[in-house]
């Protein structure tokens with residue numbers, strides 16, 4: 124087996140496409156292929172990740188009295204090596220591909236970052252379930268009898284299933300998880316193939332409609348499915364920890380686009396900015412702020428032309444770290460915009476605590492703002508006055524009607540964005556928009 128490992132170790136195929144490095148970031152390798160006979164890990168090695176089998180079969184075995192004892196053979200959808208998710212330590216068994224295999228690797232950071240940090244209780248329950256699941260794992264009676272190792276009385280899964288339906292829930296979850304991992308892998312591959320990139324939506328001053336900047340919104344041009352909305356894939360990217368790669372790819376692209384936009388504007392005496400969405404999932408993770416700063420620095424773009432859009436949830440997980448990150452951004456001349464304002468905590472206490480420059484009024488309040496008797500009108504009035512108190516500028520999202528503009532202007536909201544001005548558009552159209560907008564509104 125050791126020999127197999129050495130033989131195949133260097134040639135292990137990964138699904139990552141190395142020929143098209145459209146982004147210079149290291150893409151996380153989630154899916155790996157193992158040829159028949161290859162050892163995935165062996166007893167006594169350090170645990171680093173769990174595996175989910177997408178295709179093929181894996182045998183789990185232990186060494187007893189110097190002899191290999193097979194414990195179980197696992198197929199599609201099965202999880203193994205899961206103890207790595209709940210703690211370090213050594214592998215208690217060896218895993219070998221008994222057929223050519225495709226497996227997804229699940230690193231503890233994925234669970235830790237996503238679940239433990241968001242909700243300690245969920246994290247605790249996860250650990251408990253993983254532990255229990257290990258005990259319940261079905262050991263093939265033939266293999267066990269053959270090996271003479273029925274040292275633990277293990278329950279048959281079907282018994283457990285009958286008892287409380289827990290396993291059928293687990294199976295349903297497993298299917299969803301596998302689907303998500305496939306999608307995550309597809310996203311990573313699509314990034315490498317250059318299928319994902321920004322659309323730009325203008326942000327204008329109110330009421331005079333001068334172009335202030337753009338928001339970059341990610342789009343996936345799928346060769347068969349056509350355009351895929353971020354609403355479909357960003358949540359999956361967040362749950363599978365690859366959203367950071369998407370956000371950094373978008374930031375890199377935006378840094379390339381900014382000079383073209385400024386050039387298209389000609390001599391206007393002001394800088395046009397582009398804002399980039401940053402998911403809260405990785406906001407306070409190690410190295411994140413440095414990576415953002417480094418991308419902007421390397422591009423040589425004026426940092427004053429880059430706005431980072433974050434949501435309140437990004438600040439709430441670990442407020443001190445979040446503030447340190449914001450301060451680092453500010454020290455490098457970047458601007459911070461608080462997205463979807465009014466939908467989250469919207470607590471007064473953090474507005475003065477965090478280094479924020481812009482409040483983006485969520486579109487749910489803007490959609491019926493033309494009705495002066497609506498609650499939204501009062502909410503937006505409160506938000507704008509709050510912004511004024513803290514010396515922040517405001518951008519109203521989701522402006523669709525002319526009447527929205529007069530209502531927002533009467534409340535003192537300085538900037539707007541929405542389908543009324545333009546839907547998000549491809550970069551070349553955005554450059555054309557810059558030219559016509561500057562010619563018309565200055």
Ligand code: C2E
Nearest residue numbers: 340341353354357373400401402521522523541542543547
């Ligand atoms: P968001 O950041 O709140 O972006 C605004 C969304 O509202 C965009 O949807 C935009 O197309 C849409 N929108 C703009 N004006 C109007 C309007 O007048 N009416 C209506 N009904 N909608 C309007 P989109 O592009 O589908 O993006 C959805 C969400 O996906 C974004 O919401 C953001 O949370 C996320 N997203 C988009 N791009 C990225 C990205 O690069 N990174 C991350 N992490 N998230 C992104």
Ligand code: CA
Nearest residue numbers: 338400432462
């Ligand atoms: Ca946004």
Ligand code: CA
Nearest residue numbers: 462463483520
């Ligand atoms: Ca928003």
